Amino acid sequence: MSQSNRLRIAIQKSGRLSSESIALLKAIGIKLQIRDRLLIAHSTNQPIDLLRVRDDDIPGLIMDGVVDLGFIGENELEEKMLERRASKKAHEFKTLRRLDFGGCRLSIAVPTEFKYDSVASLNGKKVATTYPYLLERFFAEKGISAKAVMLTGSVEVAPRAGVADAICDLVSTGATLEANGLREEDEVFVSKAVLIQKSEDLSPDKQALITRLLPRIDGVLQAKE
Ligand code: ATP
Ligand code: ZN
Numbered sequence: 001m002s003q004s005n006r007l008r009i010a011i012q013k014s015g016r017l018s019s020e021s022i023a024l025l026k027a028i029g030i031k032l033q034i035r036d037r038l039l040i041a042h043s044t045n046q047p048i049d050l051l052r053v054r055d056d057d058i059p060g061l062i063m064d065g066v067v068d069l070g071f072i073g074e075n076e077l078e079e080k081m082l083e084r085r086a087s088k089k090a091h092e093f094k095t096l097r098r099l100d101f102g103g104c105r106l107s108i109a110v111p112t113e114f115k116y117d118s119v120a121s122l123n124g125k126k127v128a129t130t131y132p133y134l135l136e137r138f139f140a141e142k143g144i145s146a147k148a149v150m151l152t153g154s155v156e157v158a159p160r161a162g163v164a165d166a167i168c169d170l171v172s173t174g175a176t177l178e179a180n181g182l183r184e185e186d187e188v189f190v191s192k193a194v195l196i197q198k199s200e201d202l203s204p205d206k207q208a209l210i211t212r213l214l215p216r217i218d219g220v221l222q223a224k225e
Contacts, residue, residue: 006047007206010061010070013039013052017193020101021071025050028216047209056080063090065198068206073102075131075170075191082133092199096210097217100224102193103172106131109182110166111159116185122146122166128158129168131189138188156180 011021025032031045034052041050051067058070059080077093084091108127110116122139125146129135132148139146149164156176158164168188171177177184195217197210
């Protein structure tokens with residue numbers, strides 16, 4: 001495979017991180033023409049290509065060294081890192097900056113009728129989640145023996161469907177939990193979007209470009225403080 005000399009940046013194609021990732025790239029002077037259906041977008045004024053993918057794929061693309069930089073939520077990044085470490089796959093990356101968007105928390109929530117005194121109330125219970133590695137690490141730290149049940153979607157209906165006793169899901173306002181008769185109880189992980197880089201060395205040109213871009217990102221972040 002030919003190694004492009006253009007810096008490759010992975011961003012979420014469409015979702016909660018997309019518009020702010022693009023806005024940040026534009027704010028630091030990278031001109032982009034994004035056409036909705038296309039996987040790749042080229043910058044017109046910098047040697048930069050964007051790869052627009054599902055956010056779930058971004059940690060693996062970085063850890064396999066397929067892209068140079070990526071914008072990703074720490075929740076997804078840490079989960080994939082734990083999963084890949086457990087299956088002995090490459091799981092290295094560098095965090096360049098913690099960003100000011102994508103804020104959310106991974107929390108345990110229970111049906112309103114569930115009597116929850118502390119996380120120990122989950123002993124022997126099943127907890128539905130999209131983040132089994134983060135949840136199991138939390139249980140291990142707290143000495144809880146509960147089972148994480150993996151669901152990639154509709155986590156919040158699992159208790160009503162009789163699939164689990166509780167859930168562990170991403171929350172920002174809590175409105176979705178309330179709408180599903182659930183009450184937030186414990187925080188498992190607090191997350192923001194981060195800019196990450198693959199761990200292998202980049203060509204001097206690419207690294208020099210990143211070194212020029214980072215102070216601009218800092219400037220944008222400071223201006224918004
Ligand atoms: P994709 O189709 O790319 O897989 P998705 O449905 O997995 O999309 P989104 O819902 O767009 O992902 O969320 C992407 C990321 O946004 C989350 O992993 C998290 O880091 C962040 N985020 C911020 N607030 C929330 C929230 N309230 N609920 C879910 N994710 C949030
Ligand atoms: Zn996703």
